[in-house]
Amino acid sequence: MKxxxxxxxxxxxxxxxxxxxxxxxxxxxxxxVAARRKGYSLTSYNLxxxxxxxxxxxxxxxxxxxxxxxxxxxxxVVFSFGANDTTLENGHLRVVESQSVENVREVxxxxxxxxxxxxxxxxxxxxxxxxxxxHKLSHLFAKVAKNEGVPFLSVIDQLAEDEIWMSEVxxxxxxxxxxxxxxxxxxxxxxxxxxxxx
Amino acid sequence: MKxxxxxxxxxxxxxxxxxxxxxxxxxxxxxxVAARRKGYSLTSYNLxxxxxxxxxxxxxxxxxxxxxxxxxxxxxVVFSFGANDTTLENGHLRVVESQSVENVREVxxxxxxxxxxxxxxxxxxxxxxxxxxxHKLSHLFAKVAKNEGVPFLSVIDQLAEDEIWMSEVxxxxxxxxxxxxxxxxxxxxxxxxxxxxx
Numbered sequence: 001m002k003x004x005x006x007x008x009x010x011x012x013x014x015x016x017x018x019x020x021x022x023x024x025x026x027x028x029x030x031x032x033v034a035a036r037r038k039g040y041s042l043t044s045y046n047l048x049x050x051x052x053x054x055x056x057x058x059x060x061x062x063x064x065x066x067x068x069x070x071x072x073x074x075x076x077v078v079f080s081f082g083a084n085d086t087t088l089e090n091g092h093l094r095v096v097e098s099q100s101v102e103n104v105r106e107v108x109x110x111x112x113x114x115x116x117x118x119x120x121x122x123x124x125x126x127x128x129x130x131x132x133x134x135h136k137l138s139h140l141f142a143k144v145a146k147n148e149g150v151p152f153l154s155v156i157d158q159l160a161e162d163e164i165w166m167s168e169v170x171x172x173x174x175x176x177x178x179x180x181x182x183x184x185x186x187x188x189x190x191x192x193x194x195x196x197x198x
Numbered sequence: 199m200k201x202x203x204x205x206x207x208x209x210x211x212x213x214x215x216x217x218x219x220x221x222x223x224x225x226x227x228x229x230x231v232a233a234r235r236k237g238y239s240l241t242s243y244n245l246x247x248x249x250x251x252x253x254x255x256x257x258x259x260x261x262x263x264x265x266x267x268x269x270x271x272x273x274x275v276v277f278s279f280g281a282n283d284t285t286l287e288n289g290h291l292r293v294v295e296s297q298s299v300e301n302v303r304e305v306x307x308x309x310x311x312x313x314x315x316x317x318x319x320x321x322x323x324x325x326x327x328x329x330x331x332x333h334k335l336s337h338l339f340a341k342v343a344k345n346e347g348v349p350f351l352s353v354i355d356q357l358a359e360d361e362i363w364m365s366e367v368x369x370x371x372x373x374x375x376x377x378x379x380x381x382x383x384x385x386x387x388x389x390x391x392x393x394x395x396x
Contacts, residue, residue, distance in 0.1 A: 017241065024223065024230045024242055032222045044222055046244055049266055064262060068247055
């Protein structure tokens with residue numbers, strides 16, 4: 001596979017964007033660099049957008065992914081979102097759980113018709129109560145992904161216990177780490193048995 | 199401005215994407231890192247897509263930029279494209295010059311209504327004949343940008359004479375440099391008097 005024209009879209013929220021990383025790589029840039037070092041000819045497209053929920057992403061993902069993955073390439077898509085769904089605004093979840101689950105089912109079911117697809121679960125932030133909700137949502141996402149036959153990597157437990165991730169999140173805006181935290185998340189993806197670029 | 203929520207979209211072609219950079223930064227990542235080092239709180243969105251012409255970009259730019267630049271932020275947009283317009287396919291230009299010029303006028307005129315806008319001209323590649331066409335197109339783009347009151351940075355002459363840029367382009371696929379070449383282009387942008395993040 002290493003000599004093929006590999007192209008990947010990472011689609012999700014601010015964690016995908018790499019918000020607050022002063023090196024402007026985030027975990028997406030770091031896993032791309034690692035794949036290249038192993039010899040893969042990988043073109044990487046970062047389609048993370050701050051504040052976006054699963055509903056936002058379900059609406060936009062295909063119109064942004066489709067022009068980036070022409071039929072001439074070997075195409076990959078990674079989804080990663082959920083933390084904005086579990087945010088409370090005026091006492092209400094931004095997206096109710098049943099809708100989040102339906103959004104994931106919809107995007108995974110559609111994407112797997114055209115692309116190699118994987119999903120990375122939402123990470124932990126500095127709010128223990130939100131982390132409980134996000135943990136539950138991540139578990140539900142994993143079940144949907146399993147039903148759809150899409151590999152899913154849960155990261156919330158590892159990151160909640162990761163001193164580097166959590167200390168950078170707390171030192172920052174309460175949600176996003178800095179460079180070292182993103183490197184920890186990248187390492188989880190790179191170590192994942194279902195990851196494509198070993 | 200340094201304490202404001204600054205967000206920028208770079209929209210263009212493979213040079214914007216940073217194709218072939220093993221560090222997955224390109225010039226876009228490098229100018230973002232430099233802005234952060236100077237103290238700007240900058241969220242950076244890379245919307246470069248390989249093979250895209252001015253016609254492709256005129257079609258998609260707004261639907262991709264709009265969700266990334268909410269009214270709560272101070273928004274910036276950088277356009278950079280043109281080299282794919284001057285490529286010959288079956289003896290024909292992919293986009294004829296008059297259409298390229300009209301595309302630029304359209305996107306700059308629309309974008310400046312909403313955002314702080316700048317344009318970076320197309321760079322040189324390893325094909326001297328194409329570089330002549332791209333040079334002329336860059337000159338026409340500069341005139342359009344001036345008429346629209348949008349700052350325009352021409353880079354083709356400097357890059358065509360830049361040993362690092364040209365040697366990496368020739369050692370690669372004939373179009374894209376590696377990390378050091380992209381760093382050279384980033385330096386031109388950072389040194390530009392109209393650049394926002396000094």
